[in-house]
Amino acid sequence: MNAIKRQVEVFMDHKYLFYLLTMRDVKKKYKNSYLGILWSLLSPLLDMIILSIVFSSLLSRNVDNYPVYLLTGRLLFQFYTSGSTIAMQSIVAAAPLIRKIYIPKYILVLSKLCSNYIFFLISLIDLGLIMLVTGHNITWNILWGIPYMILIFIFTVGIGMALSAFAVYFRDTEHIYKVFTNALYFASAIIYPPEIVPQKYQFMLQFNPVFHFLQGFRRVTYYGLAPDTTNLLLCLAISLVSLILGVTYFKKKQDGFILYL
Amino acid sequence: MQCNNKVVVTLNNVGMEFIVPNEKIDSLKEYFIRRMHGGIDKQRFLALDGIDLCINRGDKFGIIGPNGAGKSTLLKVISGVMKPTRGTVEVKGKIAPLLELGAGFETEFTGAENIYLNAAILGKKKEFIDQIFDEIVAYSELEDFINIPVKNYSSGMRAKLGFAIASKIDPEILVLDEVLGVGDLRFRKKSYDTMKGMIADKKTVILCTHSLESIRELTTRAIWMEEGRIVREGPSTEIAEAYEAAMQGKRRGRKHDKRFVTRRKNG
Numbered sequence: 001m002n003a004i005k006r007q008v009e010v011f012m013d014h015k016y017l018f019y020l021l022t023m024r025d026v027k028k029k030y031k032n033s034y035l036g037i038l039w040s041l042l043s044p045l046l047d048m049i050i051l052s053i054v055f056s057s058l059l060s061r062n063v064d065n066y067p068v069y070l071l072t073g074r075l076l077f078q079f080y081t082s083g084s085t086i087a088m089q090s091i092v093a094a095a096p097l098i099r100k101i102y103i104p105k106y107i108l109v110l111s112k113l114c115s116n117y118i119f120f121l122i123s124l125i126d127l128g129l130i131m132l133v134t135g136h137n138i139t140w141n142i143l144w145g146i147p148y149m150i151l152i153f154i155f156t157v158g159i160g161m162a163l164s165a166f167a168v169y170f171r172d173t174e175h176i177y178k179v180f181t182n183a184l185y186f187a188s189a190i191i192y193p194p195e196i197v198p199q200k201y202q203f204m205l206q207f208n209p210v211f212h213f214l215q216g217f218r219r220v221t222y223y224g225l226a227p228d229t230t231n232l233l234l235c236l237a238i239s240l241v242s243l244i245l246g247v248t249y250f251k252k253k254q255d256g257f258i259l260y261l
Numbered sequence: 262m263q264c265n266n267k268v269v270v271t272l273n274n275v276g277m278e279f280i281v282p283n284e285k286i287d288s289l290k291e292y293f294i295r296r297m298h299g300g301i302d303k304q305r306f307l308a309l310d311g312i313d314l315c316i317n318r319g320d321k322f323g324i325i326g327p328n329g330a331g332k333s334t335l336l337k338v339i340s341g342v343m344k345p346t347r348g349t350v351e352v353k354g355k356i357a358p359l360l361e362l363g364a365g366f367e368t369e370f371t372g373a374e375n376i377y378l379n380a381a382i383l384g385k386k387k388e389f390i391d392q393i394f395d396e397i398v399a400y401s402e403l404e405d406f407i408n409i410p411v412k413n414y415s416s417g418m419r420a421k422l423g424f425a426i427a428s429k430i431d432p433e434i435l436v437l438d439e440v441l442g443v444g445d446l447r448f449r450k451k452s453y454d455t456m457k458g459m460i461a462d463k464k465t466v467i468l469c470t471h472s473l474e475s476i477r478e479l480t481t482r483a484i485w486m487e488e489g490r491i492v493r494e495g496p497s498t499e500i501a502e503a504y505e506a507a508m509q510g511k512r513r514g515r516k517h518d519k520r521f522v523t524r525r526k527n528g
Contacts, residue, residue, distance in 0.1 A: 102341035172288035
């Protein structure tokens with residue numbers, strides 16, 4: 001109990017730093033660019049246009065309103081990959097600081113994830129826009145998307161913490177992880193509906209945790225249905241396990257960072 | 262050493278052991294190749310060995326010793342950057358370092374933005390920074406440049422800004438790794454005077470240096486370290502004298518550091 005109280009105190013002491021670090025990344029992204037914040041809106045849209053041209057006629061029998069289908073998966077997935085990737089690099093990148101002064105190290109990881117989450121929230125404007133433009137049937141169930149957005153954040157925090165600690169000891173983690181996320185992209189049913197995957201390969205989707213978040217989110221947003229309780233509980237379980245494992249691993253390793261940075 | 266009731270830093274039998282691989286392995290690829298070829302050579306290195314220490318409130322505490330004596334490691338352990346592998350460290354109050362200035366600078370940002378970021382890294386809250394902001398700008402003499410990005414600053418300007426921030430944030434315990442001369446000659450004198458002022462204050466200061474002059478001039482108590490141990494401690498004039506005499510006495514060739522213990526780990 002006392003340990004928790006101390007943790008909270010330490011965080012409160014560094015609350016302002018946490019805020020500044022998060023805003024630093026947000027500001028940095030839009031500095032030196034004429035379009036500024038528009039980029040966060042433009043890049044998923046351009047991506048969507050290209051993929052829609054390529055795939056919508058191909059998949060028109062399985063998916064109607066392909067652009068919305070694509071975005072409901074892609075935006076969440078994009079948060080997961082860019083969030084976990086940037087979190088992975090956060091400790092190594094802050095080496096000069098860590099070598100000199102004590103700051104709670106998880107703040108460095110968490111601020112990266114938060115700034116990335118802000119980009120994600122901004123990119124959701126695209127989804128709303130495309131839904132309106134294409135006259136997509138929007139129901140109140142779309143609000144169930146919020147729990148999924150929270151859960152994938154928790155999930156990504158866990159993964160990001162673990163990866164950031166691991167990357168201190170093995171610097172090439174970054175390259176390996178990039179290959180991994182590429183593969184994950186195609187195993188998450190983002191550009192195609194999961195039904196077209198043959199039965200014998202379905203396990204690749206089922207064993208992919210990110211897939212379940214996308215499915216749940218899509219059900220309440222794209223299909224406008226009430227959430228599937230099993231799926232929601234599964235996502236809750238996955239994110240909690242990820243958080244607990246990630247934080248435990250990070251805590252165990254953090255005192256050794258300084259020796260490897 | 263006598264600890265009294267004003268103690269702010271207590272070290273109890275502190276030891277710091279590093280495990281140093283003979284070749285640095287920091288990628289998975291290398292790691293697996295090494296494992297397959299049988300074992301990774303490692304050495305253990307005792308950077309600190311059984312340090313007992315009390316620093317009291319208001320002490321001007323000096324640490325002196327040759328290169329590699331463990332001075333910087335000791336500072337890192339005190340300021341919480343490193344956790345010792347043995348013993349305990351207890352610190353009351355907030356510690357701020359003034360080591361290598363401007364570490365937290367974000368070069369894309371303006372000087373003003375960097376003042377906030379840097380002071381927050383040193384553990385300060387927004388209200389406090391708002392209050393001392395003008396003082397920092399005035400002290401750094403960068404009024405005309407405060408709203409341009411730090412990447413356009415000269416290295417001297419960066420150092421000035423860094424020193425101005427560090428000197429104005431008013432920590433309870435100030436940790437100095439070498440007395441730094443920054444900026445041009447005039448600013449250097451100004452910063453030295455400021456540092457003397459801070460030290461003359463009631464504040465607790467821990468200073469680590471090679472310079473006998475700084476030890477004599479700026480501190481009251483001191484320890485002399487060698488090979489991770491405290492050789493002697495006492496009033497700084499006394500320590501400085503003893504250290505000087507010893508250094509002149511032994512102009513010895515470098516011998517193998519006894520703290521290295523080689524071991525081969527088969528994996």
